[in-house]
Amino acid sequence: MSTALNTSCDCPECGGAVGLKNAPLRGEVVRCGDCSTELEITSTSPLTLSLAPQVQEDWGE
Amino acid sequence: MRVALLYTRVRVEERLLIEELGRRGIEHELIDARTCVFDIHDPAGWDRFDAVLDRCVSHTQGLTAVRMFEHAGVPSLNASAIIETCGDKLLTSAALARAGVPTPRVLVALDPESALGAIERMGYPAVLKPTVGSWGRLLSRVNDRDAAESILEHKATLGGPQHGVYYIQEYIDKPGRDIRVFMAGDEPIAAILRRSEHWITNTARGGKAEGLTIDPDLARVCRGAARAVGGGVLAIDVLEHPARGYLVGEVNHTMEFRNSIEPTGVDIPGRVIDHLLALAATRPPRTGDRVVEPKPAGVAHTPGAAALHGDPE
Numbered sequence: 001m002s003t004a005l006n007t008s009c010d011c012p013e014c015g016g017a018v019g020l021k022n023a024p025l026r027g028e029v030v031r032c033g034d035c036s037t038e039l040e041i042t043s044t045s046p047l048t049l050s051l052a053p054q055v056q057e058d059w060g061e
Numbered sequence: 062m063r064v065a066l067l068y069t070r071v072r073v074e075e076r077l078l079i080e081e082l083g084r085r086g087i088e089h090e091l092i093d094a095r096t097c098v099f100d101i102h103d104p105a106g107w108d109r110f111d112a113v114l115d116r117c118v119s120h121t122q123g124l125t126a127v128r129m130f131e132h133a134g135v136p137s138l139n140a141s142a143i144i145e146t147c148g149d150k151l152l153t154s155a156a157l158a159r160a161g162v163p164t165p166r167v168l169v170a171l172d173p174e175s176a177l178g179a180i181e182r183m184g185y186p187a188v189l190k191p192t193v194g195s196w197g198r199l200l201s202r203v204n205d206r207d208a209a210e211s212i213l214e215h216k217a218t219l220g221g222p223q224h225g226v227y228y229i230q231e232y233i234d235k236p237g238r239d240i241r242v243f244m245a246g247d248e249p250i251a252a253i254l255r256r257s258e259h260w261i262t263n264t265a266r267g268g269k270a271e272g273l274t275i276d277p278d279l280a281r282v283c284r285g286a287a288r289a290v291g292g293g294v295l296a297i298d299v300l301e302h303p304a305r306g307y308l309v310g311e312v313n314h315t316m317e318f319r320n321s322i323e324p325t326g327v328d329i330p331g332r333v334i335d336h337l338l339a340l341a342a343t344r345p346p347r348t349g350d351r352v353v354e355p356k357p358a359g360v361a362h363t364p365g366a367a368a369l370h371g372d373p374e
Contacts, residue, residue: 025079027093028071040070052070057223058120058148060195061296061313 104133112341139293147314160289166231176227197263251327
């Protein structure tokens with residue numbers, strides 16, 4: 001049985017293919033190469049992407 | 062030993078920290094603060110950790126979750142008291158002033174009319190900042206009374222209740238740069254200069270970082286600032302005043318460091334993990350604890366945490 005992680009998924013905004021160079025992490029934010037939308041990895045198995053939350057006023061370092 | 066990395070968004074910094082934990086064979090779990098439910102009457106489920114590392118981008122979610130971890134007896138890097146102070150510019154300024162740490166002058170007002178009077182008293186230009194927030198967002202350099210009236214009206218009309226706190230800071234005419242010093246406890250571990258033509262020099266806003274040697278005076282000022290807010294792992298923003306020397310502007314408790322590793326040559330994530338493990342080692346053993354030998358370096362215990370390199374974008 002294959003244990004390889006899926007590292008490609010469709011962008012929920014434009015439908016373009018979003019490929020990941022590294023092992024995906026839940027909560028990670030990636031950018032669609034086609035439409036530049038910020039996407040959040042909401043599941044790694046299966047790999048699913050959602051629109052990333054917009055920056056909130058209390059975000060920062 | 063088992064630690065938790067608390068996050069709301071996994072960025073380059075979190076990846077580097079996770080990599081470091083994996084490299085050292087430290088048992089760890091990634092905890093998305095957004096998914097947590099804490100039972101304040103039965104916090105036992107969370108006490109499986111020896112320490113938690115707060116990496117939440119949301120101040121509110123991070124502070125709340127850390128308070129709950131502490132409620133369960135789990136120490137946090139940084140502690141909730143530090144997060145509370147550093148996450149609020151007014152509390153930070155007050156802590157610095159109490160400790161005698163040099164810092165720009167600050168006035169606070171709670172009403173637009175009072176704020177206008179305070180800005181006039183401060184003199185132009187002055188800087189208006191929200192007390193919570195970061196990355197140089199929503200900062201205003203107020204150059205004259207017309208601008209002051211306009212900005213205050215906008216804040217009063219469009220802002221929520223938190224914008225009814227008017228934090229007015231003396232404007233420091235920076236020489237096209239400011240300084241950021243990374244602290245681990247009492248030790249300044251690295252420093253950068255952030256250069257920008259804009260008066261906002263945050264690297265999030267395009268400021269360019271270069272390494273800086275920490276002189277004894279800078280180290281002393283930053284040590285004082287770190288102690289004033291309670292210690293921990295911090296990034297201290299320092300302004301240079303031609304007559305008054307180093308002035309501490311802000312203290313950041315969930316520091317970003319991706320742009321500072323290369324110019325300083327300092328393994329900042331490694332130093333953060335050093336500090337986290339030292340904190341975890343201070344936790345008293347729980348009933349039923351058993352001694353577990355650490356796994357060999359390079360073995361990560363959390364699925365997906367191994368062999369992560371660089372930015373996936």
